[in-house]
Amino acid sequence: MKISTSSLILTGIIVILAASLISVLIFMKNQPIADRGIQPLVEIAPMEPNSEQWGINFPNQWSTFQMTATNNNRTVFGGSVPFSKLEDDPRLVVLFAGMAFSKEYNEDRGHMHSLQDVREIDRVDETTPGTCYSCKSANNPSLWDKMGPTDFYKTKFYELGEQIEQPIGCANCHEAGTMKLIVTNPALEEALKEQGKDWRTFTRQEMRTVVCANCHVEYYFAGEGKYLTFPWDKGTNIDQIIAYYNEIGFKDWTYPETETPMLKAQHPEYELYTQNSTHYNAGVACADCHMPYTRDGAAKFSTHNVQSPLLNAQAACGQCHTDVAFATGRVAIIQQQVRETMDAAQDALIDAIDAMKIAAASPNVNAELLNEARQLHRDAQMYWDFIAAENSMGFHNPSEALRALSKAIDLARQAQLKAIQAVNGSTTLQGQ
Ligand code: HEC
Ligand code: HEC
Ligand code: HEC
Numbered sequence: 028m029k030i031s032t033s034s035l036i037l038t039g040i041i042v043i044l045a046a047s048l049i050s051v052l053i054f055m056k057n058q059p060i061a062d063r064g065i066q067p068l069v070e071i072a073p074m075e076p077n078s079e080q081w082g083i084n085f086p087n088q089w090s091t092f093q094m095t096a097t098n099n100n101r102t103v104f105g106g107s108v109p110f111s112k113l114e115d116d117p118r119l120v121v122l123f124a125g126m127a128f129s130k131e132y133n134e135d136r137g138h139m140h141s142l143q144d145v146r147e148i149d150r151v152d153e154t155t156p157g158t159c160y161s162c163k164s165a166n167n168p169s170l171w172d173k174m175g176p177t178d179f180y181k182t183k184f185y186e187l188g189e190q191i192e193q194p195i196g197c198a199n200c201h202e203a204g205t206m207k208l209i210v211t212n213p214a215l216e217e218a219l220k221e222q223g224k225d226w227r228t229f230t231r232q233e234m235r236t237v238v239c240a241n242c243h244v245e246y247y248f249a250g251e252g253k254y255l256t257f258p259w260d261k262g263t264n265i266d267q268i269i270a271y272y273n274e275i276g277f278k279d280w281t282y283p284e285t286e287t288p289m290l291k292a293q294h295p296e297y298e299l300y301t302q303n304s305t306h307y308n309a310g311v312a313c314a315d316c317h318m319p320y321t322r323d324g325a326a327k328f329s330t331h332n333v334q335s336p337l338l339n340a341q342a343a344c345g346q347c348h349t350d351v352a353f354a355t356g357r358v359a360i361i362q363q364q365v366r367e368t369m370d371a372a373q374d375a376l377i378d379a380i381d382a383m384k385i386a387a388a389s390p391n392v393n394a395e396l397l398n399e400a401r402q403l404h405r406d407a408q409m410y411w412d413f414i415a416a417e418n419s420m421g422f423h424n425p426s427e428a429l430r431a432l433s434k435a436i437d438l439a440r441q442a443q444l445k446a447i448q449a450v451n452g453s454t455t456l457q458g459q
């Protein structure tokens with residue numbers, strides 16, 4: 028069969044047309060939902076710290092983001108009222124004795140409050156490093172870029188503060204221009220790299236979780252320069268994190284009277300959630316629950332009023348669960364069970380501390396056994412605090428939360444018995 032030139036040209040044209048149609052479709056699919064076909068009004072400078080500027084182009088995201096400054100609702104275990112965790116549960120004063128968290132420890136609230144809240148904390152003093160600003164301000168990405176992370180962390184908090192005026196904002200999560208979700212925190216970039224991962228290859232759905240890991244993670248300040256570091260070299264579950272801290276011999280503070288080198292957990296939402304939780308394994312992202320799509324007339328956009336999803340459960344859970352009342356009912360049950368187990372862990376830790384104080388003060392204590400008790404006390408408290416400092420009262424990963432707490436109870440009771448043994452030589456019951 029002969030193929031004419033004209034039919035070849037025609038086929039060529041059809042192929043080119045089809046290809047361009049496909050690329051237009053792909054392009055449109057990659058466009059942020061709210062802006063399809065809408066030209067940006069102003070050009071945003073790279074890493075622009077001022078969210079109001081971005082807000083000119085994206086009024087829906089900006090107006091919902093601002094709601095995090097005014098929403099002020101409490102849920103049973105969360106919400107945005109910055110109540111004192113110490114007044115709520117005085118056992119925490121004992122568990123954090125000798126460190127700053129026993130002075131002030133408040134419930135978290137919305138992103139727009141981040142800067143004000145870190146500045147008002149009693150725990151901040153003239154020795155506080157600039158590192159403490161790391162997850163609080165939209166000025167950070169441009170400062171990290173300008174100063175380099177090492178100098179940023181070395182600068183004292185009050186001194187660095189002169190260059191920081193914005194709370195968390197668009198620049199912490201988005202690349203200007205493309206509006207892509209990005210990793211902005213150098214510590215996250217480095218921790219991922221350490222595990223052989225490059226976030227630039229992640230899918231969009233993965234980034235809807237990873238972007239929160241810029242801040243909602245466990246971290247520590249390494250060395251004299253207080254370099255912000257995630258303890259992820261061995262992996263991100265609680266066992267691996269404790270093993271990492273034990274290997275490098277890191278401590279946050281020394282517990283008074285028992286002389287235990289202690290660890291303080293930060294807010295490991297990312298680590299707990301991604302540890303084989305039902306939702307994570309089903310492909311659900313942080314943003315699915317905390318930033319559900321919302322409608323404003325014809326526009327459909329992600330609400331930037333990031334808060335407890337229990338305050339807008341219909342939007343947050345209803346997109347996947349037809350029976351929202353059942354889903355939130357389960358949250359209440361899970362949180363109550365975790366709270367009860369957490370109570371048992373706290374009581375066990377306090378019993379261990381009491382026994383260890385007596386042992387440490389006793390003139391003929393077996394020092395080796397007391398040291399073993401210290402290791403158990405240190406690990407037990409971290410297993411407990413990993414869940415206590417995490418902000419969902421176990422909901423993000425109920426089975427892992429209960430596993431960590433039962434580990435805490437077991438280790439704390441072992442610490443108590445070791446302390447008794449260190450004084451009495453034995454913990455077994457004597458026969459009649
Ligand atoms: C399946 C839905 C869901 C997913 C996914 C999810 N969360 Fe949550 N989150 C919740 C619920 C429910 C609570 C409990 C809220 C409460 O007690 O009021 C919560 C609580 C929180 C809180 C405390 C809120 C408060 O009111 O104090 C933070 C912070 C948080 N989540 C961050 C994250 C991060 C970061 C991720 C991803 C690593 C994530 N969440 C993934 C549902 C979810
Ligand atoms: C740049 C750091 C940063 C990033 C990125 C970040 N957060 Fe936060 N988040 C914070 C800080 C700091 C607070 C506590 C603010 C306060 O209490 O003043 C907070 C508070 C919250 C709260 C509690 C709000 C309330 O009303 O109690 C939720 C929920 C939350 N974040 C979820 C998320 C989710 C989901 C993501 C990812 C989409 C995310 N955050 C990304 C730093 C961050
Ligand atoms: C804590 C992280 C975070 C901050 C801060 C943040 N965003 Fe977003 N933003 C997200 C996430 C997550 C999405 C969903 C992206 C996706 O689905 O790919 C999103 C989506 C968007 C989109 C795409 C359309 C949509 O609504 O889904 C726009 C536009 C946007 N954000 C604008 C802004 C502006 C403007 C600001 C500052 C006022 C801002 N964002 C602050 C996390 C953030």
Ligand code: HEC
Nearest residue numbers: 305306309311315316336343344346347348354355357358
């Ligand atoms: C993006 C979809 C999605 C969203 C949003 C979502 N879920 Fe789920 N949820 C799932 C999937 C998938 C499962 C796995 C079980 C299944 O296949 O039915 C699940 C399971 C559950 C379970 C049982 C799992 C367990 O560990 O016991 C509860 C409870 C639950 N969801 C509550 C909620 C609540 C509360 C919210 C809102 C804060 C929510 N979910 C938001 C998809 C979602």
